Amino acid sequence: MILFMLRMALKNALRHRLRALLTLAGIALAILSFGLLSTVVSAWYAGADAASDKRLITRSAISLVFPLPINYGEKIRAVEGVTSVSWANWFGGVYIEEKNFFPQFAIEPTSYLRLYPEFHLEDAELAAFIRDRQGCVVGRKLAQRFGWKIGDRIPLRGTIYAGNWSFIVRGIYTGRDSGTDENQFFFHWTYLNEWITQRYPRRGNSSGVFVIGIRDGGEAALISERVDSLFRNSLAETLTETEKAFQLGFVAMTESIVLAIQLVSYVVILIIMAVMANTMAMSARERTAEYATLKALGFSPGVIGWLILVESLLLCAIGAGIGISLTWPAVRAVGQALDNLFPVFNVANSTVWLQVAAALVVALSAATIPAWRAMQVRIVDGLRAVG
């Protein structure tokens, strides 16, 4: 019985070839767009998602653009609960053209890379990097993007630190998982510091942020408070927060764009809901006499409702199946077309689940009214609908 009815629902779904095809295409496209837009949204949060709860970021309480004295590091290390400290300076150089943007940081190599175990670097490469003052380490995707190899000389035009800089690739790191940013560029903080100290002695020996490793993520708030209280009432007060909060702070600046994208993705689903509801209503209405006949033969209204619901579910399942499977190639293509605007641009599992959920909502909402109506129609009225 169930199998028989299932086949009937499937045949009903595909009855009007053109209508079924257009509906399927619509659902597939909507689910695909929804997946793409969701991927864009999650790419926005990739930095925050990849953040470790065992890392805190300390920066100037006034603004990120004000550096902190480098000797703060020693004091922070002494704070209870802190296991290690490193620091990084935003460099902001341009590689050939502005559009080739990627983030560059001047770091203290050993302590920094130890705090970021998600960046995998061969021991030999790490040693070579540490040895070469002018060396740099770059992410795998970044190297791929510009065709860099170990030993290549990379020219950067300084914007904050005006002048022509050049670095030699000593290592290429790979990410631990797909959520790891492989588009970063690291070089020696000492190299930058020398340059600054020579030209602007008073601006030397400072750092944009301190990265703090802590023993226990649960103590983040407590330790942040301990760190900040160390420097309270000093010339350079600090603001310490979890790496996640720090990253989210960046997202917040562009939050309205993210919201707009999210909104569009829901609107797409709303539109396909309306389209699908129309298709189902039309189909069910045309079959009024058939459903009335089934009822006359003794089938319950429940069976009629079930037939319509299953038809809707089948259409959405097929359409969504196509849409979801197209999401991966589409995301790859879009990622390339956006020229690596997002360091991490992958289809998240949560995105696929959202797509499935959206398809389910579309199927149920489209079937509800036609099914309810078909269940209510009196047999004699339904049979009259023949001609």
Place this chain on the structure above:
Amino acid sequence: MSQPAVSLRHVSKHYLRGGQVIDVLKDIDFDIAPGDFLALMGPSGSGKSTLLNLIAGIDQPSGGQIIVDQVDIATLAEAELADWRASHVGFIFQFYNLMPVLNAQENVELPLMLTTLNARQRKEHASLALEMVGLSDRSSHYPNELSGGQQQRVAIARALVSDPSLIVADEPTGDLDRKSAGEILDLLGQLNTELGKTIIMVTHDGRAAERAHAIRHLEKGELSALEMLQPAKV
């Protein structure tokens, strides 16, 4: 005389339209014996279909009793009525009302989905019914691949497959040419004489009505006296 197969007592049906009461059937009172073949005639709009639908249990009377095989179907709840129809009534419609997405075999099998028969038994019963209407060779054809007469024969196979005692036919030949109509009427006659089914048939066609044992005319919601054509075979 044995219990009547169908007996109507003071059956009435009216519709409310724009605050106005429209009497379609007024105080209908008659019996049909088991194995009888009755033709219902009358002008368009006289209430023939309405009366047939009441007897078949797909419509509810405004008043009166409809007793079919000793069950007052007017008192049954909707779900009970559906079960009752599935086991007691075979339907034949003017426009066949087959499911376009099912082939002949599957259309005939459809009512058996409501029985406890297994797939193999359903298949056997359906094949047998198709054989009776002479369409064994068309079992895998879809309705749109069959002529009107053939579709109506499939519908007859569907009506008899669950072995109901009562068969209702609303203008079964209304959409057919004379030859096909003749074949359909032959089949109905066969169901009546060979399988002993009680048949009530609404028709406009005098020739078709002549195949029945008796004719009743309906006019302005009232029944004429019985017009006997041939003795009922009881």
